[in-house]
Structure formats: C-alpha cells, structure tokens
Amino acid sequence: MHAGASSSYLRNLQWAQPNGPISPKTLPLNPYVSFRVSAVAAPPPQLKFQRTHSMPPEKVEIFKSLEGWASKSVLPLLKPVDQCWQPQDFLPDPAKTREEFFDQVRQLRDRTVEIPDEYFVVLVGDMITEDALPTYQTMINTLDGVKDETGASSSPWAQWTRAWTAEENRHGDLLRTYLYLTGRVDMTMIERTVQYLIGAGMDPGTENSPYLGFVYTSFQERATFVSHGNTARMAKESGDPVLARICGTIASDEKRHENAYSKIVEKLLEVDPNNAMLAIADMMRKKITMPAHLMYDGRDPMIFEHFSAVAQRLGVYTADDYADILEFLIGRWRLEKMVGLSAEAQRAQNYVCGLAPRIRKLQERADDRARKMEPQSVKFSWIFNKEVLL
Ligand SMILES: [Fe+2]
Ligand SMILES: [Fe+2]
Numbered sequence: 001m002h003a004g005a006s007s008s009y010l011r012n013l014q015w016a017q018p019n020g021p022i023s024p025k026t027l028p029l030n031p032y033v034s035f036r037v038s039a040v041a042a043p044p045p046q047l048k049f050q051r052t053h054s055m056p057p058e059k060v061e062i063f064k065s066l067e068g069w070a071s072k073s074v075l076p077l078l079k080p081v082d083q084c085w086q087p088q089d090f091l092p093d094p095a096k097t098r099e100e101f102f103d104q105v106r107q108l109r110d111r112t113v114e115i116p117d118e119y120f121v122v123l124v125g126d127m128i129t130e131d132a133l134p135t136y137q138t139m140i141n142t143l144d145g146v147k148d149e150t151g152a153s154s155s156p157w158a159q160w161t162r163a164w165t166a167e168e169n170r171h172g173d174l175l176r177t178y179l180y181l182t183g184r185v186d187m188t189m190i191e192r193t194v195q196y197l198i199g200a201g202m203d204p205g206t207e208n209s210p211y212l213g214f215v216y217t218s219f220q221e222r223a224t225f226v227s228h229g230n231t232a233r234m235a236k237e238s239g240d241p242v243l244a245r246i247c248g249t250i251a252s253d254e255k256r257h258e259n260a261y262s263k264i265v266e267k268l269l270e271v272d273p274n275n276a277m278l279a280i281a282d283m284m285r286k287k288i289t290m291p292a293h294l295m296y297d298g299r300d301p302m303i304f305e306h307f308s309a310v311a312q313r314l315g316v317y318t319a320d321d322y323a324d325i326l327e328f329l330i331g332r333w334r335l336e337k338m339v340g341l342s343a344e345a346q347r348a349q350n351y352v353c354g355l356a357p358r359i360r361k362l363q364e365r366a367d368d369r370a371r372k373m374e375p376q377s378v379k380f381s382w383i384f385n386k387e388v389l390l
Contacts, residue, residue: 055144055209062272063145063157063210069267070156077260078163087174090246092181105181111240112182117383119238120184122316123231123247124382125307127179128190129224129292130172130250132197136291137165139202143213164257171250178246189381193297200294205286211272211279214264219288221258222325225251227317234314262332269333274345277338281348284326284355297381306378309390319363323356330356 092104140161141147148158179185206212232247268276295304311317330336336353377387 050203051205051207053144053209054207055211057144059211059272059275060145062268066267066271067156070160070264073263073267074160074260075156075163077256077263078160078167079256081166084167085170085249087170087177090174090242090249091177108178108181108242109183111242112184115182115184115235115238115240115243117184117380117386118310118314118388119231119234120179120182120383121307121380121388122311122314123175124179124185124190125292125295125311126224126227126231126316127172127175128193128197128295129290130168130175131194132202132292133165133168133172134198135202136168137161139204139206140164140213140217142208143206143210144208146210146213160260164260167253167257171253174246174250178243185382186384189297189299193295193303193382196296196298197292197294200296202289202291202294204289204291205283209279211268211275212283214261214268215280215283216288218258218262218265218329219283219325220291221254221261222328223288223290223317223321225254225258226321226325227311228254230314230316234316262329266333269335269338273338273340274342277335277341277345277348277352280329280333280335281352284352288322299381300378303380306380306390310388313390319359319366323359323363326352326359327356 092101092108094101096104146155146157146161148161149155150158152162153159176190179190180187204213204216206216228247228251232244232251235241235247236244265276265280268279290304290308293304295307297303300306308317312319330353335349338349341349375389377389379385379387
C-alpha cells in the first residue's frame with residue numbers, strides 16, 4: 001500500500017465490514033506487506049468519491065454503431081458450449097462405481113499431499129476472486145452503451161457479457177470443487193470470504209464508461225492469464241499434473257477473453273483515438289485495482305494484502321507482472337506509434353508509455369527496503385489458521 005493509502009483502506013473497511021469501522025489500532029502493523037504489495041495490489045479506491053457517468057451521453061452512439069463490428073469480430077471469440085470444457089472433465093466421476101469414484105478421490109488427495117500450504121493460500125485467493133463473478137457481471141452491466149438492458153438483450157455487447165460470464169462461471173466452480181476434495185483447506189472460511197466479497201462488491205473506478213471498463217477488463221484478463229499460468233506451473237512442480245492442467249486450461253480461457261477485450265480497446269483507439277488514449281491513462285493513473293480488493297474473511301482485515309503478498313513472494317502475481325502487462329498492452333495497441341493526437345492525449349500517451357520503467361524502479365526500491373526487514377508470517381483462516389510467510 002502506498003503512503004496515505006491507509007486512510008482510504010480504512011474507509012473501505014467501514015464499507016465492507018458488517019461490524020462497522022475498525023480502528024487503526026486494531027490493524028496489524030505490517031510494513032513488510034505494505035512495501036511488497038505496493039504496485040501489485042493498488043490501494044483500494046476511495047469509495048466516498050465514486051464518479052459516475054463520466055462518458056458524455058452522445059458517445060453511447062459509438063457503441064451502437066460498433067454493434068455490427070462486435071458481432072463479427074468479438075462474438076466469434078466465444079466458444080460454442082458443446083466445445084467447451086466443463087468442470088466435471090477434471091473431477092472424480094460420481095457416475096462411476098462407488099469404489100472407482102472413491103479411488104479417484106484418493107488419487108486426487110495423494111497428488112495434492114506434497115503441495116505446500118502457501119500454494120493453497122494463493123490458489124484459494126484466486127478461486128475466491130473467480131467466485132465473486134456476480135460482481136464482475138454487475139460491473140460490466142454498469143457500462144453505458146454496452147450494458148444488458150433487459151437481462152436477455154440481443155445486442156452483441158450484452159450477448160458477449162452473458163456468454164463471457166457463463167464461460168467464467170466454470171473457473172470458480174472447478175477450482176472450488178477441486179479444493180474441496182483435497183481436504184487441505186477450510187471450506188467454511190472460504191465460503192464465508194466469498195459471501196463477504198460478493199456483498200462488498202468492487203470499485204474499479206470505471207465510472208460507467210465502456211472506454212474505462214474495457215481498458216480495465218483487458219488488463220484484468222491478462223492478469224488472471226498470468227497468475228493461473230503460474231499456479232499451473234507450480235502445481236506441476238509440486239507433483240499434481242491434473243491441477244496443473246486445470247489451472248492451464250483456465251489460463252487459456254483468460255487469454256481468449258483478454259484478446260476480446262483488448263480488441264475492443266484497439267477498435268476504440270481506431271475510431272476515437274484521443275478519448276481511448278485518455279481512458280488508458282486514466283485507468284493507469286488510478287492503478288488497476290484487483291477485482292477482489294474488498295476481500296474479508298471475518299477475521300483478518302488485511303487478508304487481501306496478505307494474500308497478495310504471498311502471491312508476490314511465490315511469483316504467482318507480482319509487481320513485475322503488472323509492469324509486464326502494461327508493456328504488453330502498449331505494444332498490442334501500438335500506443336507509442338500513435339500520431340495525430342490532441343495535446344491532452346499526447347500527454348496521456350507520454351505518461352502511459354513511460355510508466356512501466358517507473359513502476360519497476362519503485363518496486364526495486366520497495367524490495368530493497370523489504371529485504372532489510374524481518375520476514376513476517378501470518379495465519380490464514382483458509383488453511384485452518386496455519387502460518388505462512390509473507
Ligand atoms: Fe476467470
Ligand atoms: Fe477472466
């Protein structure tokens with residue numbers, strides 16, 4: 001967390017926690033975490049100052065006029081349901097005989113026995129993030145001009161959002177069932193965290209603007225592609241090839257979704273380059289907030305920061321990844337090469353194109369400071385209060 005972020009964090013807690021505000025004194029003093037996660041977990045936005053409907057109403061027409069394009073260029077990036085994998089493809093098969101089914105469960109437990117607790121902390125955090133899917137569909141349906149006006153609208157934007165949600169829905173389902181069968185995690189605490197999180201929502205700072213919204217989702221889908229790819233690699237190293245395949249399969253969905261959202265931003269850069277560039281800079285200035293930033297398990301008011309710190313230490317999702325994603329998108333959208341922008345959009349371009357090295361430098365300094373501190377560990381309710389190093 002950045003200096004000055006703690007007060008907004010406290011405001012969020014007031015909002016997120018059913019038991020009301022917690023005093024700063026009750027917050028665990030953990031400078032190690034605040035340095036480690038500075039660029040990974042952006043400080044939660046100040047929910048008091050949520051801006052709404054910042055896109056001028058006439059811009060809605062742009063999205064209306066892009067409907068034909070969206071049908072042709074975005075909807076084909078969805079996969080037909082009968083060609084999609086389903087969670088059951090990776091799980092013990094209850095239609096088998098009792099003995100065969102129990103054998104498959106036993107094998108699953110044998111495969112996961114060597115996986116370290118710290119890995120489970122990260123996988124559980126990822127699963128909880130996936131499971132708060134109602135929040136993400138809500139978020140996309142706050143975007144003017146692309147929201148699903150009826151719940152079953154035939155607009156290609158709405159079709160995309162519903163089918164995207166349906167694809168995403170398999171991610172949390174599969175991870176949750178797999179985690180349940182391992183016996184390594186406290187399902188009640190996980191389920192409680194999911195309930196708190198969906199109740200708390202999220203505030204990505206997208207202001208009902210599809211310009212901001214699609215920049216956010218481009219970034220976020222790539223972030224999940226990176227982190228699921230890393231949990232896949234680590235599952236393989238820990239001796240569970242099935243879990244590796246699960247995380248890898250989810251990662252490839254995220255990649256396809258990233259492709260769709262960044263294609264939309266690419267199109268916006270083509271039809272409305274100044275506003276699209278300003279939107280990218282705006283989102284980067286605010287920092288891309290992680291979708292689960294309001295996470296709470298009823299016990300640890302800093303559980304999101306603690307989970308993020310473990311993800312950073314294990315290399316599942318790091319400040320470097322954040323800078324890599326930014327650089328990747330700059331290249332994908334050819335932002336450096338854009339010409340003919342307004343003066344304001346040129347300033348935005350300079351800011352965005354110079355940001356990744358600055359993030360890396362800040363993180364290097366933060367890492368140096370963190371190295372000089374005593375390593376700290378924290379108890380995670382998700383793994384029966386076992387301690388994990390941050
Ligand atoms: Fe997902
Ligand atoms: Fe996703």
